[in-house]
Amino acid sequence: MTTTPLPPVWSTQRQPTRRGVLWLGLRCDVRCKFCYDELVSSREKAWMPVGEATAALDKFRHFYGNEFVDFMGGEPTLHPQALDIVAHAARIGLRPTVITHGMHLAALDRARAYVEAGIHDFLVSIHGIGDTVAEIHGRGRDNFARQMAALDNLNTLGVPFRFNVTMIRDNLTELEAIADLAGEKGARVVNFLTFNPYFEWTAQPEIEFQARHSDIAPYLARAIDRCTAHGVEANVRYMPPCQLPGREAHVYTGYQLPYDPHEWDYNSWYDAGHEGPPSPQWYGEASQRQQQRHHYVHVPACGGCALQPVCDGFQAQYVARWGGDEAVPYAGPPITDPTHFIQGQRKLSYQQADPAGDGTAEPAAAKTHVGTHLPVGDDGRAGVKRVRATAP
Template identity: 40%
Template sequence: MSAGFSKTTRRVRTRRGVVWLGQTCNLRCRFCYFQTRVATREHPDHPFMSLDKARAVCSTLRGRYGNTAVDIQGGEPTIYPQIEALVAHCREIGLLPTLITNAVALDDPQRCRRLKQAGLRDLLVSVHGLGAAYDEAVGLPGAHARQMKALDNLAAEAIPFRLNCVLASSVLPDLAAIARLAVERGARVMNFIAFNPFEDQQGARSGQDVHRYSEVAGPLADALDHLEANGLEANVRYLPLCVAQPRHRKNFYNFQQLPYDLHEWDYASWSWSGRNPQRRRDGELEPPITLREANRRSKMFGHDGYLEDASVSVEDEYRHSALIRAREHCGYRFAPACAACALKDICDGFHGDYSSLYGADEASAQDLPGISCPVGDPRHLIREQVKIVEDEDASWAL
């Protein structure tokens, strides 16, 4: 591993927060979580917030929640007019900034240079296909060529980057090529994300963009094998664990595993920054809340007494939050086959919208050698994965 990074199998809770600047974007991705808000200028989430408000959100993430890194996203953060100033503010307060971006605007080398000078830590670049397939998926002719030019610019400026890829139907033919791209261009991490209908997509997706998990499994396994063979960290988000080949179980992250990925979001601060007042231009920020207070508002755990139990551990609070996100917010379901699965207690199951399209009969009970009862620790599988840790995090993460 090149200078600036280490490898580890230790799993600790992430200290990364997230801030949404507003749903203003230069693309119109067909499967965007926020497609209505991006397309509707009158939506209260659409306009970018002021620099002062964005700074205040980031300062709360650092000062109140103890976050040490932050994902800044939009919409598209590279077109936020004061993005360099916000990046510099994050650095000044000890919050290491990442931009979640399509990178199209970074085909301008001067933008890359200014971001680096401001203190940008790295980028998480969304690559949802290649060539004409990408252009069609994001609604902009020439977008793929601009994105590839941006990767050239990042290499020239020595700006680290990771890649995100949504497992939509249109992307599957390019999955192997995207894995090769990640290796050839020097990405630090490759993430594959199931096309789950969060936010504006909830209840609205169709089979046009959603393959059956059984059809995703083969191309995904081939891509993961290529990344593994080349020493690149790969993660799969929000797929049932039975979709994984046994050799790839360590790479699969459901809601219970996410808090142990340093590049994912801390549930405590996310429960605050993800609420409307913290992601809109208009209105005042809400007072910060604890994770226990956020859990109290759920239908699942708000009235069963656990929140008044002083013996409830922080680990349990995070696990409760994971269950709320999966079952209450997204309607994940289990199939009859799940009852006999050794992984049922650390797996989300099948997303509610997916089940409404295809059911859950693809589920299959999984066995683990030497284990006769369901696994109870969400880290049981992922602790075998070798993950990268930036040197700036090494004092607490290694």
């Protein structure tokens, strides 16, 4: 099946996201040096069976009320039944996105198969330009050229795409070039992701490629401005807003993420069990839990900051390594609205997805489905359903 594209809408309205996320498995054919999953044993990386995936998608759509879903990996395009899973999401009215390095879409027929399955868009990991990509990936040949061929194929097929870039020492000087590439190729959004030492990285005090916020900021500020000049939405993930003065509208800590339509609904992400869209108060409490889950802390300077109630602060490993001298508190009374800055950003959104799908799923039965993810607290990697059987 194919899915009728949703017209893009630029808006400053901020509503809670209706996007779910499902990890299809942690297997990948590159070894990005910053990957959270590189230290996970291979037996933990098997693919999610298609039946479990479709059950989770039904729950996202009919219990949690999600309208979009991101498929995560590993590299989801390697899942042997990825197209079937994408097609099921599209069929029930859950617009599917695949988060991918993109290289397997360099084959036009493979890219076209996702169109026929009903893909909504792709989120492509572009972590550098030219040889930098190979250095970061650690595996593969002609990686950047294959990524560019994939983007050209998506343009040929009329499939929207966005960029993710994880900011590390290796690529800081290329952030502006990535912004220009987004404009040249027609990416709608660029997400600039701060490397966060989650999961297995937490115990490593000295991470060679990790960069300080103050080292990133000058390059990042110029890249944001380049995106704006190209008409590309630019977002910064998990960097305190005080690190980008004058560009705070682009900055999303865990408190702002629920109000980005391209980010994940804490309710379905953690299978929290609240039927339908929760209230803003619920999302505020969920943001606090996310802050604690990933070990963000406020440094002493944050104590006098007006933004403290709606800012994660700094990751604990980061503070242990570099301290908190970079923090610059905002003056004034406490700010409790997480959209205080981000409501000033024009963001890409879409008209509401069709609610019905094709009628093949039964909403009443969806309430009885098993949980979509591991319970919160299972080795800290909440949100990833690990399948311990042998992968096909």
